[in-house]
Amino acid sequence: MRDPNPPRGDDLGATEREILAHRAKKAEALRALGVNPYGNGHRPEHLSKDLRDRYGDAPADEIAKDPGAWSIAGRVLAVRPFGKAAFLKIRDAAGELQVWIKKDRVSERDFEIYKLLDIGDIVAAQGAATRTKTGELTLEATAFTILTKSMRPLPEKWHGLSDVEQRYRQRYLDLIATPGVRDTFVKRARTVSTIRRFLDGRGYLEVETPTLHKPEEAGGAAARPFETHHNALDLSLKLRIATELHLKRLVVGGFDRVYEIGRIWRNEGIDRRHNPEFTTIEFYEAYATAEDLMKLTEALFHALALEVAGAPVVTFQGQPIDFTPPYPRVSLVEVGARALGLSVEDALAGRGLAEALARAAARENESEDAWKLEQAAKRSPGEAIAAAFEVFGEPQLPKDRPAFVVDFPLETSPLSRRRDADPRLVDRFELFAGGMECANAFSELNDPADQRARFEAQVKARASGDEEAMPYDEDFVRALEHGMPPTAGEGIGIDRVTMILTDSASIRDVILFPLLKTRD
RNA sequence: GGGCGCAUAGCUCAACUGGCAGAGCAAUGGACUCUUAAUCCAUAGGUUGAAGGUUCGAUUCCUUCUGCGCUCACCA
Secondary structure, three states, rough: OOOOOOOOOOOOOHHHHHHHHHHHHHHHHHHOOOOOOOOOOOOOOHHHHHHHHHHOOOOHHHHHHHOOEEEEEEEEEEEEEEEEEEEEEEEEEEEEEEEEOOOOOOOOHHHHHHHHHOOOEEEEEEEEEEEEEOOOOEEEEEEEEEOOOOOOOOOOOOOOOOOOHHHHHHHHHHHHHHHOOHHHHHHHHHHHHHHHHEEEEEEEOOOOOOOOEOOHHOOOOOOOEEEEEEOOOEEEEEEOOHHHHHHHHHOOOOEEEEEEEEEOHHHHHEOOOOEEEEEEEEEEEEOHHHHHHHHHHHHHHHHHHHHHOOOOEEEOOEEEEOOOOOOOOEEEEHHHHHHHHHHHHHHOEEEEEEEHHHHHHHHHOOOOHHHHHHHHOOHHHHHHHHHHHHHHHHHHOOOOEEEEEEEEEHHOOOOOEEEOOOOOOEEEEEEEEEEEEEEEEEEOOHHHHHHHHHHHHHHHHOOOOOOOOOOOOHHHHHHHHOOOOEEEEEEHHHHHHHHHHHHHOHHHOOOOOOOOOOOO
């Protein structure tokens, strides 16, 4: 444990303290030159990209004919000084550009300012374009100033930041120093905007529903919620675990096509695929069926691959995945039952199921899966078959393409409409890609009596220890009693889709500030 | 929550079987007007994550704690 009342600036090492002090002196020296080290009001007229667009690969003599008058600003990433000249590597919003400062081209004062420069400072330069004899497009400065003085050093220039923890805690440094990080988050933004454009173009309305839920509202998924409290109302609240139930209320209210892109919270474990807060898109379309949404999903993911990754085939962790429709379909009950050596009929009826699960568990003997199968034997037939699919079916899903898992048992889907042809199943699908569940969709249950029964089953499950079972949402049933048109809905995990589109191994690499433990 | 692993200068990493804690980059001072990890000379920088223990001696071995990573379970 450290000093509980550390001095401001916390536990700096001597080197760091010296750097801060030295740079503070430079800031004062800038003020003495009439430069506010934290000034504002300087607006660059160009981006580094403007010079590249203008000159491209043009040779030096051609650039010399029309060198232009350019004005850029950005962060200094590297300085290569030569006494009376220097090359600066500057990064702005559009890329990087070299700036060349020469004592005989800038004013004496500007050269004094340059001498107070540190790597990490935000600077502005004006001047003409040129190409150096090593061939690099360069802005040859005629005016130079420091806009913001950086007081702390950037990470080491060769290796950057390799301490994963520091990358997440100080993401601003990660963005500056680690190649590709910036691009990942640009692609994340493009993923969201592509989805938004896709749905807007199909007549969907974007809405926002509460993230603070009363205890009875915090359903829509199987998960444990975070708990919080409103002081003025003295009200216990939970953070939402899904947007589903409010969005369907809106379908009842006449918004036939709605979606919400938003943060949800689930109070569960953290690993490569899970962060306590993450972003989903849920959308609901009246008069559509799960079958319709499969078509829509194929079109959407194909569009995402093209728009975000730039090609229909995306390589994720060394595995190319072809997002060109159509995607193969795999039956959960068939594969699950077959894995247990049973017919679908016997499995759904529970005939021989316990014995088959025991046999399968024994086959798996020491592995973790055995335990999962043994637990499944205590649940309903549908849940047991789903468990068998998880253990035996999921690893066999196609890896070079996304795949739809279809034919879900009723018991695993408390908000899904029963299938007319077989009421033990629901018209539901999950989209798997890259070994992850990326989307989950179904024809929505709009029979209020059936919904009531499903909620009752959930309450019973909760009473017998299932902490992830949903609460009974009376108002939601009331809404259904007013009549919800036949509807299909879908949820997509934005973070996981972004992982695939950016080839990121961990969900933390696509969340700017993932949750970490507090440091003392 | 379980298992495995990691923590040394601001950053990236060394330090043999327990024997004076080092290097590169960054920094500081100096030289240098075409560099791309610029180069050259010099200097400074450490509670080896924390607390205990074993030992003549601990970065190294042991215990506990903290944080992080991987993995398993739960989950999307």
